[in-house]
Amino acid sequence: MGRQRARALRSELADFFELPKDILLDLPRITLLGNLRLVIENHRGLIQYEPVQIRVCLEKGEVVLQGSNLNISLISKEEIVIDGQLKGVEFHD
């Protein structure tokens, strides 16, 4: 419960001071380049990698990418770059 409250406080703090939420709240920053490329910053690793589906672990939950010919162009601790034909991006808890 304490963690939940701290999180809510930080969200309010970010709103109040107009600070970027992705830094304060550890949110992933996801950038889409059309349907060809997707960049996730601040991820927590791969869960599943198939050419048609990639699941990436986030701080809270996971993101599921649907598509075809999906390749991971590069992966490092900070970011992951996915290229291919993207069809869908879903968030799961």
Next chain:
Amino acid sequence: MLILHLWYYLTGYVRLRVTGIALEKFVNLCISRGIYLWGIARDDQGILLSMGASNFRLLRPIARSTRCRVRILQKKGLPFYCLRLRGRQMLVLGLLLFFTTLYGLGYFIWSIEVSGISEPIQTKKILAEIYNRGVKIGALKRNIDLDELSRQIILNNPDLAWVNVEFRGTLLMIHLVPKQTPPLVGMPCHLVARREGIVEEIIVLVGEPQVGKGQAVAKGEILIRGTLAGRPVAAQGIVRALIWPAAYGRCPRQETERRRTGNSHQIVSLRMGEREIIIRGRDEVPFPHYEGEEEIKRLVFWRNITLPVETIITTYHEVVETVRPIPLPEAEKRARAAAVARIKAQLSPEAKVLAEEVRPMPPGCIDQVQVKVVLEVLENIAEPRGFEPEVTDGERGQGFEKKDGGQTKGTEQ
């Protein structure tokens, strides 16, 4: 990201195939150890990925814990390339030798080009001159002082106005501009008759007139003497005279007209030195009358060095010849025009044609028309002729060289 890839190219990287069940876990462990991965793709056996070569030794515990098998597919980057070259030292040596030779050969002159003069004799003379000064093919470029060289050329050849010497790589370019020598004025000369005629008008500017209006003069006769009060001067003036130049003109009574039918025959052949090999097309031309067109293609090897192999494309166009008779008035007209053109080629542009007489002549052969045309022309017939001041008149001057068209050009003795 480019800088990172460049870094991995310089330090070397490996392309791996990882097979197993927990491949995602393998990737996650890699990145948590700080291993940068790129180019991850799935294939039917597992995943392919690239990583820096120095990180490869970190993989062993990861692979063991995730029970994955790692196989190296390719080793890429500069260190691996150099490693491969180490086994082929002669190749490296050859490469090095090639570039040093190329660089070394750039220190020499390999060709000399002289431009600006049309006469090959003078070009040869200048080449011989600079050869004696050590400027020749194979000479070291640094030993040649270009300023000094151009100064020497211009000193040795007074008929040159300007010389530019420069290097274009291994080519020594010598550009020459010859002096435009003006016609000599002021040298004592007479004005003499260029051809015989009857003097119609005489205007003396400098000198003493020797002839009067209506007087017949012979070729070479002095018209205006180049003396003034006993002193030699350059005679100047205009002497217009009536002259009667004549010429013959011929015209055949029939002409053959050649017209292309549109049919053509092409032969492609290859010439190597003396030998000629036909590549395409039959050797004999299937037409009774034809016109040939030859197109020669050379392979330019380097600069103006061509390979001694030429491709020759010869196209033969079929023609039909039709013989057309020319009516007599038409033939006479053409013969006359030819004669007049022949006369006018010898006259100066300001000559005035006063009358024309056309006389039919017996032709040399049957199907021909011949005419003789005589023109009455008023033209300036005065022509300067130099003379030695000591020598009395009538003697031919030595210091002048005659050129066609009545102009004189001086040369040094």
